[in-house]
Amino acid sequence: MEPIPVLIVDDEADFRSLLVEALEGEGYAAAGAESAEVALERVKARHYPVIFTDLNMPGGLSGLELIKIIHELDPRTFSILMTGYATTESAIQALKRGAYDFIQKPFKLAELEASLERALAHYRTLRENEAYQTRLEEMVEQRTKEILHLKDNIENLFEGFVQASIVAIEARDPSTSGHSTRVATMTVGLAEAVNRTPHGPYGDTTFTERQIREIRYASLLHDFGKVGVREQVLVKAQKLDPQRLEQILQRLHQRDLELSLALLERAWQDGVAFEPGRLEKVLEDRRSETRELVEIILRSNQPHVLPREVRDALDRLEGLEFRHWDGKPRPVLESVDIEALRIPKGSLSKEERDEINSHVTHTFRFLSQIPWTEELAQVPLIAYAHHERLNGQGYPRQLRQPAIPVQSRLMAVADVFDALAAKDRPYKKAVSVERSLGILEDETRVGLLDQEIFRIFVEAKIYEMTLSQHNSLGAAP
Numbered sequence: 001m002e003p004i005p006v007l008i009v010d011d012e013a014d015f016r017s018l019l020v021e022a023l024e025g026e027g028y029a030a031a032g033a034e035s036a037e038v039a040l041e042r043v044k045a046r047h048y049p050v051i052f053t054d055l056n057m058p059g060g061l062s063g064l065e066l067i068k069i070i071h072e073l074d075p076r077t078f079s080i081l082m083t084g085y086a087t088t089e090s091a092i093q094a095l096k097r098g099a100y101d102f103i104q105k106p107f108k109l110a111e112l113e114a115s116l117e118r119a120l121a122h123y124r125t126l127r128e129n130e131a132y133q134t135r136l137e138e139m140v141e142q143r144t145k146e147i148l149h150l151k152d153n154i155e156n157l158f159e160g161f162v163q164a165s166i167v168a169i170e171a172r173d174p175s176t177s178g179h180s181t182r183v184a185t186m187t188v189g190l191a192e193a194v195n196r197t198p199h200g201p202y203g204d205t206t207f208t209e210r211q212i213r214e215i216r217y218a219s220l221l222h223d224f225g226k227v228g229v230r231e232q233v234l235v236k237a238q239k240l241d242p243q244r245l246e247q248i249l250q251r252l253h254q255r256d257l258e259l260s261l262a263l264l265e266r267a268w269q270d271g272v273a274f275e276p277g278r279l280e281k282v283l284e285d286r287r288s289e290t291r292e293l294v295e296i297i298l299r300s301n302q303p304h305v306l307p308r309e310v311r312d313a314l315d316r317l318e319g320l321e322f323r324h325w326d327g328k329p330r331p332v333l334e335s336v337d338i339e340a341l342r343i344p345k346g347s348l349s350k351e352e353r354d355e356i357n358s359h360v361t362h363t364f365r366f367l368s369q370i371p372w373t374e375e376l377a378q379v380p381l382i383a384y385a386h387h388e389r390l391n392g393q394g395y396p397r398q399l400r401q402p403a404i405p406v407q408s409r410l411m412a413v414a415d416v417f418d419a420l421a422a423k424d425r426p427y428k429k430a431v432s433v434e435r436s437l438g439i440l441e442d443e444t445r446v447g448l449l450d451q452e453i454f455r456i457f458v459e460a461k462i463y464e465m466t467l468s469q470h471n472s473l474g475a476a477p
Contacts, residue, residue, distance in 0.1 A: 006116065050080065193460035221363065248297065382408050394448075
């Protein structure tokens, strides 16, 4: 262990040398300085845990002035004042200027050593506390880094979970690829635009960074409940399943054959002679009617608005029969088939539409199972209300304006726009941006969507944030 440096500052050479020799004999690295100026040079060159200084030193700085300067240069140094002119006032001044102790000349060497030991004991305690504090700060810093690293890992893990959920959603209906991400992009952009709007109904509304994150996650996961909807319903492009349609058309063909053979059989029974090619002629006569029936089926099977003349013609499909392989007559179209073809608009029956709409409730139940942090606690509720409409005609709870979160109203505008302007889907054609905005405006007029939010959506050109994605997917310009 290296000797502890101690500095003796006194203008009396013999006294100074005596103290230096005595302290060296005790194992200290003692050094002397004949003036305050020399002492300051030594202090600048190295650290002295303890400095003894005389009060009065002619021709320069006094001991009190030296103590003050040393305290400013190296606050860790303990200064002890030595003087033969001790007064209460001088002691107070010394302590005020940073002195640790005060000893009066003449003193015994034991008094000096006692004062030195007290100072060093205090010095060691302070240094140990400093070392402990440094170690504690290092430990806290290291722990903080570990926690932040863990937080980053958790956030990355959750972000990966969200992206995997989106992949799962879109795997059920590939035609909606990118929908969740585009809705999130526009909804977040719309929220930020609301923050920049100083006047109007939302002039006092400001979304914090935390709320923006909440909106993003709610938007990304707003359709997750579609995993609970049957795939054949989710992607149903026409009223009849393709296999079912093929089966019906095959039955019509079989019916043609059966009726044609029955006509030939009656003719032969009536004595009509056999004629080559008569079967084809009879079949062609039958096919003329069948082509009309097929046309009715194909037109009514489209998800568009059902024309009145087609709706009326559907009566011709009732009562058509063919003979099953077991010999019994069966209907060409079951009642459920005709009921499906009578759907006035779209491709879904009421039951199927209710099943599609149930995805919102599935989403809420799924998101409610996640132990969200306090800052993301509203994600399930925001997603839950994105299909609600201001006039109460939304679903699943038929909420009205005051009960619908503003975040959900933002998402509703973005969701409807993307559903309209995105690429063609099996059950609908893409709509141009201009027409999509027109439809949105119509929905604000009848009280479905928020008029002020739509105005901000248009003025801030939020829809342009995803236009490149729409165009790359083949959407209408």
